[in-house]
Amino acid sequence: MPGPLLPGSTIGVVGGGQLGRMLAQVAHQFGYRVAVLTGGAKDTPAGSISEIEIAAPFDDDTAVERFLAESDVITWEFENVDPSLAEAAAAAGVPVHPSGAIIADAQDRQREKRALTAAGVAVAPWRPADTSDELRDAVEHLGVPVIAKAARFGYDGKGQVRIDDPAEIEAAWTTLGGERLVVEAVVPFERELSVVVARGADGTVVDHGVMENHHVHHILDTTIVPAEIPDDRADEARALAHRIAAAWDLVGVLCVEIFDTEQELLVNEVAPRPHNSGHCTIEAAAASQFEQQLRAVCGLPLGDGECRPAAMVQLLGYLWTDGEPLWPAALRDSMIHLHLYGKAEARPGRKMGHLTCVGDTAAQALQRANDARVVLSGR
Numbered sequence: 001m002p003g004p005l006l007p008g009s010t011i012g013v014v015g016g017g018q019l020g021r022m023l024a025q026v027a028h029q030f031g032y033r034v035a036v037l038t039g040g041a042k043d044t045p046a047g048s049i050s051e052i053e054i055a056a057p058f059d060d061d062t063a064v065e066r067f068l069a070e071s072d073v074i075t076w077e078f079e080n081v082d083p084s085l086a087e088a089a090a091a092a093g094v095p096v097h098p099s100g101a102i103i104a105d106a107q108d109r110q111r112e113k114r115a116l117t118a119a120g121v122a123v124a125p126w127r128p129a130d131t132s133d134e135l136r137d138a139v140e141h142l143g144v145p146v147i148a149k150a151a152r153f154g155y156d157g158k159g160q161v162r163i164d165d166p167a168e169i170e171a172a173w174t175t176l177g178g179e180r181l182v183v184e185a186v187v188p189f190e191r192e193l194s195v196v197v198a199r200g201a202d203g204t205v206v207d208h209g210v211m212e213n214h215h216v217h218h219i220l221d222t223t224i225v226p227a228e229i230p231d232d233r234a235d236e237a238r239a240l241a242h243r244i245a246a247a248w249d250l251v252g253v254l255c256v257e258i259f260d261t262e263q264e265l266l267v268n269e270v271a272p273r274p275h276n277s278g279h280c281t282i283e284a285a286a287a288s289q290f291e292q293q294l295r296a297v298c299g300l301p302l303g304d305g306e307c308r309p310a311a312m313v314q315l316l317g318y319l320w321t322d323g324e325p326l327w328p329a330a331l332r333d334s335m336i337h338l339h340l341y342g343k344a345e346a347r348p349g350r351k352m353g354h355l356t357c358v359g360d361t362a363a364q365a366l367q368r369a370n371d372a373r374v375v376l377s378g379r
Contacts, residue, residue, distance in 0.1 A: 004299035007031030012071025015078025016044025018341035119247035138183035189259035195241035196278035198292035224362035284310035311366035320346035325376035
């Protein structure tokens, strides 16, 4: 980037979801305009608050051409997009951060595993499988149990099947649609950690500390920061994230998900964008993950990412089953912060928003956030 992109410029966001919405909120605070390419939907969480919403598929050449013409820089809130969009941006002279190469690696689990290994970080034992015979060979090599995951387009537990017996192999192959797979050994771990790291165009790297995450039905349910782990373990986790950011020549924000096993830290996967586990940074840090994304992609100095003790609890669509949640009841605790994503339809597993709380300790903040969530449904 020849120089910083100044306020008044337009940030092009690929994807119309809640991560883009929260980025747009920060961009407007800083005086930038926002253009969103949604992938097809209209009145999306991000697009509905942006100056420009282009409600068209990511492979619509006319829409992409307009998107590039409107944007001074492009970033991502959704990585499952054909990387040719980044190539089109390069041809049009529009910077893209993170790069199309990082997006291509992060959206394909086989490429991601190889890229992580090349960066010198440990991952769980795995094998690629592009046919049912290769799936059988992978299970034989790794031993059961394993998790077979679609190489592309899987999230929140979708696109993956656990295999506990070789007799389940053919059914797993059929369930996953005969797609290219990553087959991973099931690794016992004590906790799942994440580190959201930002890297600027000048190579400066800043992180938000180490988050500790808890999932329910494969969907992130709660996050605390800092993680309840020894300092040396936290330093090791942060170093892993910094190493990946540098090795991949990242400009932007990256979330590194990590399994903390008894013996070592294993990188599970990465997301080249802000992440649900970093939502509490909005209240807990001087510069949130979304502000860091904006600063990095615009060539501005990165902010202070250090977090005070905090917690986040996810609000899923089931909370709307009996009508509108009881917001006043939850907000009686003055330390509770509400974030809703502007989604019109609530469905049981759909992420509709989150609550955060900052406290003297992460455990205290989590208790208050959980208590607030419980009263939303009147139970």
